[in-house]
Amino acid sequence: MFTIPSPLIKLNDLLFDEAGIELFIKRDDLIHPQISGNKWRKLKFNFLEAEKLNKRTIVTFGGAYSNHIYATAAAGKLFGYKTIGIIRGEEQIILNPTLNFATECGMELIYLSREEYKNKEINIDKTILKYSLNDFYIISEGGSNALGVKGCAEIVNEIDIPFNYICCPCGTGTTLAGLVSDLNNSQTAIGFSALKGGDFLVDDVKTLLSDYYKHERKESSRNSNFNLQTDYHFGGYAKSNEVLFDFIRTFEKRHSILIEQVYTAKMFFGIYELIKIGYFKKGETIIALHTGGVQGRDGKI
């Protein structure tokens, strides 16, 4: 496995000075060009577990534009595993860039109808048997399991300055759960839902945390020092508009850091809004986790 460069960088903006806060960005997007950000964090212990169990095939799930499928394919190639991606929806004759990349990494794609996909975890044996596979290690959709949480828990420990808040975008809530598990009493995590109606994520995060504590046989039960912001989804998962694109252009020009429209831009937009409404107190330090995904940046930006 490789060692990861994920520096902590201070962002400068008049808005932060006026609010009397400091904002740092944790650059997980720099971890690896293809296995970027939180995807690497969530895959790390899953790949190590597959190795321990002597499984040479990794099976996982995702939509046709999934960063998780993309990263799993790249990691499989890098570490010498066969990978199988179970993809939601009709077979694509002309592959989109995500699935094309996955295939080029050697990932085998199996398509399930939206109906079949709903029970994908239950039907896994049937699906796999149909393709006469064996000796496989299954990673849940989005890397959302106890070992995924464990990988994300390592992020907090790498931050060597005192801080009050740590922010991340949320899809499954696995990254948020990892952050929450390693905070101290005076620190709070804030998740920004990339999906519409993301309130269900609160329960998902708690379930992921209890799975993780159980798995690690940890006494700790820290599971409420976080909150979820659900107003910055821009219409729903993978939805965006010109307001968001404008925000991205301004942000990138000012800070020379690329962000993308599905996750990271929605978080930064939300952070800026919270700063504007005085959510953070003078003297507070906020960390924003750049979860990567920049390969999926919309060409129209």
Ligand SMILES: *Cc1c(COP(=O)(O)O)cnc(C)c1O
């Ligand atoms: C997958 C992804 C997320 C969502 O992470 P969860 O752990 O599923 O909440 C956030 N940001 C980026 C860039 C991603 O690719």
